[in-house]
Amino acid sequence: MLLTSCGVEEKLDAKQKKHVEGKPKKLIIWEEKGKGVALEPAMKSFEQKYGIKVEYKELELSAEMKEKIRLDGPAGTGPDILTLPHDQVGQLALEGMISPIKVNEKTLNAFTKQAVESQKYDSQLYGLPKAIETPIFLYNKKLMKTPPKTMDDLYEFSIKNQKKNQYGFLASWDNLYFANAVLTGMGGYIFERENDRLNPFNIGLNNGGAIKGAAYIQKWYQEGLFPKGIIGENGVSTLEGLFAEGKVASVMSGPWAFQSFKEAGITLGASKLPNLPNGQPMKTFIGVKGWSVNSFSKYKKWSTKLIEHLTNYENAKIRYEKTEEIPPVLAFLNDPLIQQNEKAKAIVEQAKVSQPMPNSPEMNEVWGPMNTALQLIANSKQKPKEALTEAVETIQNQIKANHGN
Numbered sequence: 130m131l132l133t134s135c136g137v138e139e140k141l142d143a144k145q146k147k148h149v150e151g152k153p154k155k156l157i158i159w160e161e162k163g164k165g166v167a168l169e170p171a172m173k174s175f176e177q178k179y180g181i182k183v184e185y186k187e188l189e190l191s192a193e194m195k196e197k198i199r200l201d202g203p204a205g206t207g208p209d210i211l212t213l214p215h216d217q218v219g220q221l222a223l224e225g226m227i228s229p230i231k232v233n234e235k236t237l238n239a240f241t242k243q244a245v246e247s248q249k250y251d252s253q254l255y256g257l258p259k260a261i262e263t264p265i266f267l268y269n270k271k272l273m274k275t276p277p278k279t280m281d282d283l284y285e286f287s288i289k290n291q292k293k294n295q296y297g298f299l300a301s302w303d304n305l306y307f308a309n310a311v312l313t314g315m316g317g318y319i320f321e322r323e324n325d326r327l328n329p330f331n332i333g334l335n336n337g338g339a340i341k342g343a344a345y346i347q348k349w350y351q352e353g354l355f356p357k358g359i360i361g362e363n364g365v366s367t368l369e370g371l372f373a374e375g376k377v378a379s380v381m382s383g384p385w386a387f388q389s390f391k392e393a394g395i396t397l398g399a400s401k402l403p404n405l406p407n408g409q410p411m412k413t414f415i416g417v418k419g420w421s422v423n424s425f426s427k428y429k430k431w432s433t434k435l436i437e438h439l440t441n442y443e444n445a446k447i448r449y450e451k452t453e454e455i456p457p458v459l460a461f462l463n464d465p466l467i468q469q470n471e472k473a474k475a476i477v478e479q480a481k482v483s484q485p486m487p488n489s490p491e492m493n494e495v496w497g498p499m500n501t502a503l504q505l506i507a508n509s510k511q512k513p514k515e516a517l518t519e520a521v522e523t524i525q526n527q528i529k530a531n532h533g534n
Contacts, residue, residue: 153431156181158185161187162189179434205425209422210436229254231433243485247415250488256421259419259440259454260454262416264310265399266381267380269397272377278404299377305496314412315409316341319487327487343513384453413483415485455477502520
């Protein structure tokens with residue numbers, strides 16, 4: 130028995146040794162275009178600490194990154210880690226392109242809860258967050274002295290500005306990305322969260338709260354507070370153009386527009402979005418960029434260690450200083466660099482009451498029907514309940530057809 134037992138143990142030891150991951154000479158990162166400057170100091174400190182060389186390549190974040198990993202990953206020519214917008218995590222996890230990672234609780238607790246949640250799919254962790262963004266309230270300080278606390282106040286301000294042939298506030302509420310803040314804030318939801326998972330077969334986009342939210346949206350269009358010209362495919366650029374021209378006192382927008390507004394000479398103010406008439410905050414979508422491990426990397430443990438290094442406090446601070454991207458590292462969010470920057474602080478405050486955009490593949494079936502419904506509502510071609518009910522039926526049918534029960 131002793132001899133047999135020893136033999137089994139020796140075989141197990143040999144098997145385990147086969148699977149022990151060696152130390153790589155080099156790790157490769159795929160980073161978003163224009164953001165590599167934030168990586169270089171972190172790469173250098175990682176190399177000094179572990180003696181592993183790190184290289185990076187910049188790619189376009191969304192489509193190029195996703196399509197290239199599908200080709201280069203299985204071919205063995207991909208990176209060890211790559212950056213992704215969190216809404217792609219579910220699909221790439223399902224396809225086996227990215228690998229679950231294991232980190233300790235102390236590491237996870239360093240980030241905001243919402244940011245960590247964005248990196249999970251089917252209860253597994255697929256990355257660590259590196260930066261967040263969300264729509265906020267932006268205003269022209271020459272046209273608005275202080276930001277309103279409530280949407281009721283903003284409504285009254287908009288009525289007064291209407292008499293001056295000027296818009297008090299504009300938002301692209303015919304687009305789910307922006308309208309969700311109202312629908313969810315009023316009590317709607319996209320997919321119900323059940324046992325740490327999103328249930329795509331439990332949709333709350335036509336419940337009582339969502340219908341109230343849609344009715345509130347329709348009111349702004351019906352009363353002429355929002356022009357018809359901001360409805361449709363070019364609505365966001367039209368809205369931002371009107372604001373840049375000084376014809377609008379305030380807008381619901383985000384960090385993607387900061388530079389163009391600055392170049393237009395707007396004295397820009399920023400704050401959390403005003404509370405809705407029901408007293409609840411607008412629950413905007415949070416977009417989270419994260420780092421994930423390529424499933425085909427030979428060095429998953431070292432890749433995970435590199436991700437932990439890139440997202441630690443010191444390197445999060447460097448990223449903000451180099452790119453103005455906001456890392457969701459709790460200790461850094463209270464740093465004077467954030468708290469003394471009006472726009473950065475507004476994003477942080479808004480993110481506290483918001484939620485990550487669903488990252489499950491079924492979300493792809495939601496955008497089209499909901500945007501169609503919201504445009505019908507904005508144009509007063511359908512009542513909110515009718516438009517939302519039809520949209521949810523379409524979404525449910527598409528999910529069943531494309532994703533099964």
